[in-house]
Amino acid sequence: MNQNLYQYILGIADNSLILGQRMGALTGHGPSLETDIACTNISLDLFGQVRSYYQYAAKIAGDKRTEDDIAMLRPEREYVNVLLVEQPDTDFAYTMARQFLFDIYHFLFLTELQKSKDLTLSAIANKSIKEVSYHQRFSSDWIKRLGDGTEESHKRMQTAIDDLWRYTDELFHQTEADKAMVAEGIGVDVTTLKDTYYEKVAEVLEASTLEVPESKYFQKGGKQGVHTEHMGYILAELQYMQRAYPNMEW
Amino acid sequence: MSEEQIRNLETQFEERIARDEKIEPKDWMPEKYRKTHIRQISQHAHSEVVGMLPEGNWITRAPSLRRKVALLAKVQDEAGHGLYLYSACETLGISRDELYEQLHSGKAKYSSIFNYPTVTWADMGAIGWLVDGAAIINQVPLCNTSFGPYARAMVRVCKEESFHQRQGYEIMIKLMNGTQEQKDMAQDALNRWWWPSLMMLGPTDAESVHTEQSMKWKLKRKSNDDLRQQFIDQTVPQAELIGLVIPDPDLKWNEERGSYDFGEINWDEFWQVVKGHGPMNKERMKARVGAWEGGEWVRDAAMAYSEKQQERKEKQSASLKKEVS
Numbered sequence: 001m002n003q004n005l006y007q008y009i010l011g012i013a014d015n016s017l018i019l020g021q022r023m024g025a026l027t028g029h030g031p032s033l034e035t036d037i038a039c040t041n042i043s044l045d046l047f048g049q050v051r052s053y054y055q056y057a058a059k060i061a062g063d064k065r066t067e068d069d070i071a072m073l074r075p076e077r078e079y080v081n082v083l084l085v086e087q088p089d090t091d092f093a094y095t096m097a098r099q100f101l102f103d104i105y106h107f108l109f110l111t112e113l114q115k116s117k118d119l120t121l122s123a124i125a126n127k128s129i130k131e132v133s134y135h136q137r138f139s140s141d142w143i144k145r146l147g148d149g150t151e152e153s154h155k156r157m158q159t160a161i162d163d164l165w166r167y168t169d170e171l172f173h174q175t176e177a178d179k180a181m182v183a184e185g186i187g188v189d190v191t192t193l194k195d196t197y198y199e200k201v202a203e204v205l206e207a208s209t210l211e212v213p214e215s216k217y218f219q220k221g222g223k224q225g226v227h228t229e230h231m232g233y234i235l236a237e238l239q240y241m242q243r244a245y246p247n248m249e250w
Numbered sequence: 251m252s253e254e255q256i257r258n259l260e261t262q263f264e265e266r267i268a269r270d271e272k273i274e275p276k277d278w279m280p281e282k283y284r285k286t287h288i289r290q291i292s293q294h295a296h297s298e299v300v301g302m303l304p305e306g307n308w309i310t311r312a313p314s315l316r317r318k319v320a321l322l323a324k325v326q327d328e329a330g331h332g333l334y335l336y337s338a339c340e341t342l343g344i345s346r347d348e349l350y351e352q353l354h355s356g357k358a359k360y361s362s363i364f365n366y367p368t369v370t371w372a373d374m375g376a377i378g379w380l381v382d383g384a385a386i387i388n389q390v391p392l393c394n395t396s397f398g399p400y401a402r403a404m405v406r407v408c409k410e411e412s413f414h415q416r417q418g419y420e421i422m423i424k425l426m427n428g429t430q431e432q433k434d435m436a437q438d439a440l441n442r443w444w445w446p447s448l449m450m451l452g453p454t455d456a457e458s459v460h461t462e463q464s465m466k467w468k469l470k471r472k473s474n475d476d477l478r479q480q481f482i483d484q485t486v487p488q489a490e491l492i493g494l495v496i497p498d499p500d501l502k503w504n505e506e507r508g509s510y511d512f513g514e515i516n517w518d519e520f521w522q523v524v525k526g527h528g529p530m531n532k533e534r535m536k537a538r539v540g541a542w543e544g545g546e547w548v549r550d551a552a553m554a555y556s557e558k559q560q561e562r563k564e565k566q567s568a569s570l571k572k573e574v575s
Contacts, residue, residue: 021310024318027325028306029537031545033299033333040326047319054315068314092548148558149551156547241313241371248428250313250371250421 005118006060007080007177008187010070011223012113013053014081017071018231019102020046021238022089031092038138042099045131052124072242076235077225080175084167086222086230090160093146093153097160100139104200105171105193106132112188121186140204147208154209161205162213169218171197267467272398275341283467287397288342289358290469295335296353296360298328300534304368305377313371320417321374327410334406338399354539356526361385363450365528372425372432372439378418380440380447380485386411387481388451391471419488426492433493440489441497448512449520451478457517482510 023043030036054067061070084102089095110132113125146157172194174182181187202212221227241250251259259278266273273279302325309325312318336346352358363381368374389411392404425436452458452474464470472480482501489496500513522528 024309024322027309027322028299028302028329029541031541031548033329033336035545035548036302037326037329037333040322040329044319044322044326047315047322051315051319071315092545145552145555146548149553149555150547152547153551153554237310240311245313245429245431248313248432250317250424 001062002060004177004180005186006057007175008181009053009057009060009121011080011175011178012109013050013057014079015085015102015106016046016053017050017238018079018081018234019085019098020044020050021234022085023095023099025237026089026095035092039095042135042138045128045135049124049128049131052127056120056124068242072239076227076231079227079231079235080223080225081227082167082170083219083222083228084164084170086228086234087164087167088230091156093156093160094164096139096142096146097157097164099135100143100204101161101164101168101201102171103132103136103139104204105168105197107136108193108197108200109188109190112193116187117185143204143210144208147205147210157208158210161210162215165213165215166217166219168197168201170220170222173220173223175223264466267396270394271396272401273396274398282463284342286463286467286469287400288339288344290464291335291339291342291397291400292344292349292352293359293361295332295339295349296358297364298332298335300353300360300364300538301381302328302332303534303537304364304366304530305374307368308371308374311371312374317374317421324378324414324417327414331403331407331410334403335400338397338403341399350542354535354542356535359524361450362520362523362528363446365523365530365534366442366446367530369442370435370439372422372435373443375418375421375425375436376439376443378414378416379422379488380418380443381450382411382415382418383485384447384450384481386415387477387484392469394468394471396468422494423492426494437494440494444497445515445519446523448478448482448515449517449523451481453517453520479509482512486510 020043023039023046027036027040027043030039050071051067054070057070058065058067084098087094087098107129110125110129114122114129116122116125143157143161146153148154172190174190178187178190182189205212219228260280263273263278263280263283273283305321305325305328309318309321312321336349339349340346349358353360363384368377386408389404389408393401393408395401395404422436422440425432455461455473455475458474461470461473486496486501498513500511502511503509504511523531526532
């Protein structure tokens with residue numbers, strides 16, 4: 001088994017898994033029926049991507065592992081999503097800020113992943129980027145609406161952006177598996193996306209009358225499996241059935 | 251308009267319905283027709299939206315990725331049904347905000363079945379199979395109801411509901427083909443959802459207040475008791491096929507009627523839940539009202555933003571005009 005490739009796929013897929021789980025939890029509780037439907041849609045897209053990635057990872061693992069084993073039966077330390085996607089839905093501003101800060105990255109990332117030498121990964125990227133381009137538009141529009149809406153919404157949006165800002169830098173960190181995959185022409189060199197990312201984010205924030213945070217203190221750890229305290233609870237729900245009823249078909 | 255003119259209009263209106271013509275929002279209609287339709291369509295819309303909650307309860311805990319995706323899509327379909335039923339209702343001259351207000355204040359009802367808790371994964375199967383199954387039986391006749399927007403909405407709703415029903419039954423099949431624990435889980439879910447599903451088809455004909463007028467307007471084409479019998483006759487063989495036991499000791503095939511006889515329904519329980527004292531009434535309303543009130547600042551912001559955008563556009567085109575002149 002190509003351990004680096006396997007690990008690399010998890011690094012991509014776990015982000016979508018945890019963000020999809022977060023967005024899915026909001027179904028039925030959105031601020032309007034239309035946004036509810038849209039958020040569920042984003043969750044659906046992300047889980048669709050997750051399935052393609054994990055199915056591929058299971059194939060690479062070459063043992064009896066299934067997509068569900070990979071998704072639901074790892075200990076917390078083996079999930080390698082970035083800290084950003086596991087942050088809670090404090091309010092709708094946080095939900096949209098988290099989505100936006102991830103979407104801008106996700107779009108840039110998939111644009112590059114389409115050029116991967118690994119044909120499966122480039123095909124998944126090719127399919128996903130259409131969805132993510134919609135996510136990016138949706139979340140950017142909400143950043144503008146809330147940023148440039150009412151005094152209250154502006155304040156809430158700025159708070160959310162300020163608060164989540166510390167998790168953005170981690171998006172551009174490379175693990176050993178990442179580096180190995182970049183060297184083979186399979187992985188994306190995320191360090192090259194950083195400047196464009198912050199430019200694009202700033203562009204939307206400025207158009208939304210929001211301030212670009214200046215803080216240079218960032219948090220990291222997710223990519224090494226060291227998560228925030230929220231993660232355990234996300235996994236408790238995600239893994240509940242597989243843990244409580246092991247080895248069953250559903 | 252004189253009384254006689256109104257009587258004439260009413261006669262023509264009833265004749266149109268009798269000829270199976272569709273009534274459209276801009277057509278003249280008796281006030282009672284409008285009100286009855288607002289009540290029924292909004293009740294239906296509210297049921298879809300409140301109905302998202304018991305199933306939404308299992309999205310984060312679905313046992314596999316495939317099931318999670320299917321459940322998300324199903325609950326999303328319900329939101330979609332809510333959306334176009336509210337739209338159909340709005341054509342009768344009432345706003346969505348007013349309809350929400352009626353739901354949140356308890357003035358409008360929604361299907362009582364959603365006031366029961368979903369306590370195991372098997373409940374996702376039971377709800378799809380039984381609750382959507384009963385809903386289809388209620389709704390298929392409405393595809394030919396007299397009010398055009400409602401009839402058209404129903405055609406789409408029924409297609410999706412029938413997909414949900416198969417999906418729910420398939421969850422049950424999988425459980426019944428599984429371990430003893432899974433079989434027990436499925437049987438337990440059937441035990442809890444069977445009677446509320448029968449109640450879902452409404453009070454007995456003797457107790458039902460709206461039936462006669464609704465029949466004439468094709469808002470109702472079969473009586474509650476007939477629909478219930480149809481549901482039972484259709485569902486019992488499905489349960490037997492996969493080894494589930496209907497929790498009714500009095501259930502027996504009646505050769506003469508060509509139908510199942512069944513036991514007494516606990517109508518006290520039905521009325522208790524309808525009146526707001528079911529296991530989850532308070533929680534369901536709290537969740538709906540919470541989402542609405544918690545989302546107010548978001549909707550306000552969206553409105554303010556769109557007004558600002560409009561103003562900007564107007565200013566822009568005004569200055570453009572100036573330049574041109």
